[in-house]
Amino acid sequence: MKTFFTLCLSLSTLGASAQNADSVTIRMMYNEALGKGKAYEWLRYLTKQVGPRLSGSANGQKAVDWAKQVMEKEGFDRVFLQEVMVPHWVRGAKEEAYFTVGKQKTTVPILALGGSVATPPRGIEAGVIEVTSFPQLRAIDPAQVKGKIVFFNRPMDPTKINTFEAYGGAVDQRANGVNEAAKLGAVGVIVRSMTNVRDDNPHTGGLRYATGVPLIPGAAISTNGADRLSEALRQNPALTFFFKQNCETLPDAKSYNVIGELRGTEKPDEIIVVGGHLDSWDVAEGAHDDGTGCVQSMEVLRLFKALGIKPNRTIRAVLFANEENGLRGGVAYADMAKTKNEKHIAAIESDAGGFTPRGFGIVGTSAQREKVTPWKPLLAPYGLTDIGAGSGGADIGPLAQSGTVLFGFKPDSQRYFDYHHTTVDRFEAVSQRELELGAASMAALTYLLDRY
The missing domain is CATH 3.40.630.10 (Zn peptidases)
Known part of the structure; x- marks a missing residue:
């Protein structure tokens, strides 16, 4: 002392x-x-x-x-x-999301990412491609991504003592995931929330659309929702995901x-x-x-x-x-x-x-x-x-x-x-x-x- x-x-x-x-x-x-x-x-x-x-x-x-x-x-x-x-x-009406396995629907919490475009009025329902990085996504045959929803599921690194460092290691998915997915023909993006807490509170945040890339909607899914979706995909790779959001830029x-x-x-x-x-x-x-x-x-x-x-x-x-x-x-x-x-x-x-x-x-x-x-x-x-x-x-x-x-x-x-x-x-x-x-x-x- x-x-x-x-x-x-x-x-x-x-x-x-x-x-x-x-x-x-x-x-x-x-x-x-x-x-x-x-x-x-x-x-x-x-x-x-x-x-x-x-x-x-x-x-x-x-x-x-x-x-x-x-x-x-x-x-x-x-x-x-x-x-x-x-x-x-503006966000518009509350978002909706669920995934379907057979006749069973499982609702999950989502929030549209700030700056995102809306889905079509009736929403989007499509198969899901789960990845944890951009290189992993780019290695997939574009034919397999086209018409699908890309699910970015890389968590923040829980071993980082400084949580801002952990955030920096994961937030590229939220900011640029829509661009990487759109280049391969995806119709939408779902991103794991930027937090180490397991809960049902999705975290919004901004995305940035690149010039010359198709605009597709992006949303954040809660960590609990991401875990449920990932486990369901492991057991049923052919499941479909539905989401609807009503945002617009004025x-x-x-x-x-x-x-x-x-x-x-x-x-x-x-x-x-x-x-x-x-x-x-x-x-x-x-x-x-x-x-x-x-x-x-x-x-x-x-x-x-x-x-x-x-x-x-x-x-x-x-x-x-x-x-x-x-x-x-x-x-x-x-x-x-x-x-x-x-x-x-x-x-x-x-x-x-x-x-x-x-x-x-x-x-x-x-x-x-x-x-x-x-x-x-x-x-x-x-x-x-x-x-x-x-x-x-x-x-x-x-x-x-x-x-x-x-x-x-x-x-x-x-x-x-x-x-x-x-x-x-x-x-x-x-x-x-x-x-x-x-x-x-x-x-x-x-x-x-x-x-x-």
Whole structure:
């Protein structure tokens, strides 16, 4: 166990008086967030009163109006909207799916993948080809795939300690499975949900149609449903699968990035961003994905203001539009920054859920990462020990092109994909204390970035 003496020695590069002042300030931030925080009640309103808020929807606009009003009420120095044209995809009537063996029908839960086309009005019923990878599919005679439904059944790797790594190893099926199947003449795609939990909650998420490839419908099936279908196929390869979905893509709609800022006192032209994405999939309240990131970002600014901390640099909370099915908010924000010749020195994104804080991933040069090293002893008492090279975040990613150092807030990852893109991503799934610890953690890093 490190002694206080050891801690002080490791902080010596900051200087004794500086490290003491920083330690006191960071402690005040945690006290304020845990004792008088507003993030949890903001999240309650966003999830319960606004609810699902897919880009282009009426609820999406309701969320924009609410966030702007909250930041104005908090008295931030400036609150403004940045217009963004976003995709407008609608799910339509509830999906139906079952597989048939002889005269026996077994119903399974599915959700259309975001951006998918609909099935014909009467649905699709066809034989099934089960595969676990694109190479396996490509090795099959196209004549055997033509007219069939391709079932991608590769699970997330349960041996990966970081569940985001496991997700990355499986999500290509969801994103591009329709294209690989359509090239071989398939009429539809069913994809195993992106989770290690065995349950009946299908996980939606976006797909991307390739240019010049026929558009076929794609849906996610729950893990329990996938296991039942796979076992039935093993025993009855000639079974048929039926699914029906009624989604459509409408013309692009107007939406907004919602931006609040505290003006810097010494270097106002240097900007630090904290952010999350305001949109969510249409089937859930979007609590962990990404209501938590939005309210944590707003809380960072509130903590500075409540504690009377005047930042040297301008700090912005950016609630991005359209992360789920287009990333247009993040791109538009980076374009605005470039057009206005704004200098963004750092950006922090929270889009991994509102769980117990573990650290921050850093996207930057080795020299930039080394500048963070002296801060680690200040952050370690709060459980922030996983700090180093890693991922920043999708929405702040475009800022990297202008040299901005990116920080991805890293909460514990073990439960995130239990809820991701499902109907169970609700307010009740978020711990108030974990949420508040995350907000304070982001505020502490923001404070150090601003100060040094």
